Each structure stands twice: as C-alpha cells, then as structure tokens.
Amino acid sequence: MSLLLTHARYQFLETVRVPIAVIGNGFFPAASMLFFVVPFAGDHPVGATMATASMMIFAVMSSGLFTHGLGVAEDRAQPWDPYTRTLPAGPWPRLGGRILNAVAMTLIGVVPVLLVSALLTEATVTPVRLLLGLGALLVASVPFQLLGLFIGYALPSKAAIAVVQLTLFPMAVGGGLLTNPVDAPAFIDAVAPFLPSRGAVELVWAAIGHGTPGTLPLVMFGVWTAAAGALAAWAYRRDEGNRFR
Template sequence: MTVMTRSLPRFGGFSLGMIKLELRRLARNKRTVIFTLIFPAAFFLLFGTSADYKTEQVGGGNLTGYVLVSMAVYGAMLATTSGGAMVSIERAAGWSRQLRLTPLRPYAYIATKIVLAMIIGAVSVAVAFAVGAVSGAQLPVSAWILCGLLAWVCALVFAAFGLFMGYLLPSENVMQILGPALAVLSFAGGLFVPVDQLGSTFATIAKFTPVYGVGELARYPLTHDGNLWLAALNVIVWTALFAAGAMWRFRRDTARV
C-alpha cells in the first residue's frame, strides 16, 4: 500500500467487529459474569421467592414480580457500570495508549464502551427475567415488557456513571470499589427495601439519590404508583451529571498526551 492510497476507517473506527471481540473478552471475565448475571438472579431467589411474597398482590402481579423488577434494575446497573468502568482497567493497563496508535477516535472508543455496557445490561435483565419467570414471579404481559425495557434503558445512567468513575479511578480493581458503592446506592434509592419503610427523612433523601429514579420508573408499569415525572427528572439529572463528569475527565485524559 502506498503513501497516497491510505484512508481512514469510517465512524472513527467504531465497528461491529470491535464490539464482537470485546464481548468475547467480557464473557471470558468470570467476575463480570458473576457480578452481572448471577448476583441479581441469586438475590432475587433469596429475597423475593418466599411463599407469602408469591401470594401478595402488587399491581397486576405479585410481590415476587416486584422484587424481580428491582433485582433486574440492580443487575442492569451492575452490568452497565462495569461496562463503563472497563476504561479504568484499560487505562491502568496502558491499553488506551496502545489504542492511540490506531485510527480509533476517542469518541468511537467511548461509544463502543457504551454499546457494550448496554448489551451486557440487556443480557443481565433478560437472565433475571428468565429466572423470575420460572420461579413464581407474576407480572402482566405489558409489565414484563415495559419493566424490562425501562430497567434496561434507564441503566444508561450507570453506563455514564461507570465511564465517569472509570476515568476518575485508574485502577485495575475499580469494580471492587464500585460494587459496594452500588449496593449502598441501591439501599439508599429504595431498590432493596422500599423507601417509605426507612422513615420520612430518609425517604426524602432517597429521592435525590441516583438509583431511586431508575427503580421507580422501572416498577411503574407494574405498580402505577409514585411520581413518574419526579422519577424521570431524577434519571435525567443524574445521567447529565455523570455524563458531564465523564466528558470532563475524558477531555483531560485526551489532552494529556
């Protein structure tokens, strides 16, 4: 190939081929698989499938179904966060520097990570729902679909969170920090225990934490309960904040070298 006939790849290097290879690598990572696919399903089986949960009605389904949606949200969160946080591991390993020696544009790299985060998020929700369906969770058909979609789409906020943290914390073990942090946020946001059981002060604070909105939105098709607009606002504001944080760190990272 001569000097003159060379050309740049399309879309800044964003490609299906890269996504496929990255997915293969992710599937090989036992920690990711356990965290994002097995944990949420196991939590659901532990906390959501007692006999009285199965008989207690919530909306058009049962309490087991309610817990299932919450756990699906939790799984999607873990999945998208770890997807975004991949940049941290790759920066720590110096891989980002290696990628600078290719035509891959930084924005195409970020886009690839977001797509990957959303793919594993979707798989996580699907696995949790499959386990739920055979373990006594009952939801109206519309809620199976809408709750699943919302749990997945709203987890985008955590893809942004993962990216932000991935650029903020250059560590190989970033998920060891973020895993517990997400568990705390899930408690604070009423994902494990409904916020009104935590006392009124806590319930008020909970509404401002990032998990609250996602949980409320995802369960809405089942419960038709709570303030939809407030929940949506929560998701939008946190997504914007985390995305801005990620952009800020990302720009610094790109400018440095």
C-alpha cells in the first residue's frame, strides 16, 4: 500500500507540474456545459441536472483516456519507465498509482462542470444524491481508464493522441452526452445502448434520482469493461515482452 501511494503521489505531482494538463482536463466538459447545456436546457431543472451528469461523464472519459492513453505512451518513451519496471515491486503499485492519479484528475475535472451547473443553470440535487452520483461516477470511469491503459501500452505517443481523440468524441456523441438527454435524436437512441458511455451516464442518472438504467446499456457497459480490461492486460504483457525479453 505504501508503494502504491508513493507512485500515486509521484504521478500526481508530475501531472500538476504541467498546469495545462490539469486545465485541459476540465476545460472541454465545462466548455460543453457553456455551449450546449446553459443556452438550451439551463432553465429546465430536470434537463439541466441530467445534462450536468452527462458532462461529468464526458469529464470522466476525457480524464481516463488522456491521463492513461497519453501519459502511459509518453512514459514508455522515457528511460525512467523501463528502469522502474525492472524493480522487484511488480506492476501493481505502478498501475494502481496510475489509476489513483486518474481518479484524482477525474474529481478535479468535474469541479468546473459542477460550478457552471450551480451558477448558470436550474439544475438541482440533494447532498445525498450528489454523493451517490460521485460514487457512480467513479464506477463509470472504469472502462475508460482501462481503454486508456490499453491505448497507452499498445501505441507510441504520436499514435496514442490520435486514437484517444478518435475514441473520445465518437463515444461522447454516440452515447448521447452532447444531445438533449430528455429528447435525443432517433439515431442516437439506436446507437447509444451499445456504447459504454451510455451505460455510464445512466448509472449516474439513476444515482441522482432520474430514471433506472436500461438492461442493454448495463450489459454492454459490463462487456466493454471486461473487453477493455483484457486488452489492457494483453497490451501490458506484450509491451513487457517486447522490451524486456
């Protein structure tokens, strides 16, 4: 546990020493709130509350994919990374530290979204529901963190940034995060249940007291999580075998 916390602290300090990395983590979800939610659903309590949850999932996706996808790929190119992987502690303190760092970045990333929602919309939620929503948000982050780890260990940094972008925005749009949560287009309704972003946002909607998660979105959320976990483990073993055999 002490090694895990040491790795988490080191990686967190390494991240916050580049302020744009922290600012960018919350900028796009907060900007989406300003451009998509405030003008169109800001005066509708239910719509604004559900849209805030959608933007929080967007922040979770951005944090998981960018923190791991780019962070791991860039670390692999540095001489320090192969050295730490030869130490006898094993992979779990380093991987656990990465996950804790991503969780911290996730919580930082949702703060601007909550501030925009509280100050500029009619969204409303009780303190208990807010805590439940934050707990659901951490559960919802799992497949995106695993996808980020897969991308980071499978690809070099120049390719990783393109793949992260090509993964983040289609999943956000296809999952209905950037459309009206009460009245989404028919195409989005047809595609969304098969994407992890939809199952993730429905978990948070349910936690804050708006609806019940659908069976298909939850099943597909589990399928994506299992597949992403298997891919992340495969990419890690492949990278280790290629570099240390």
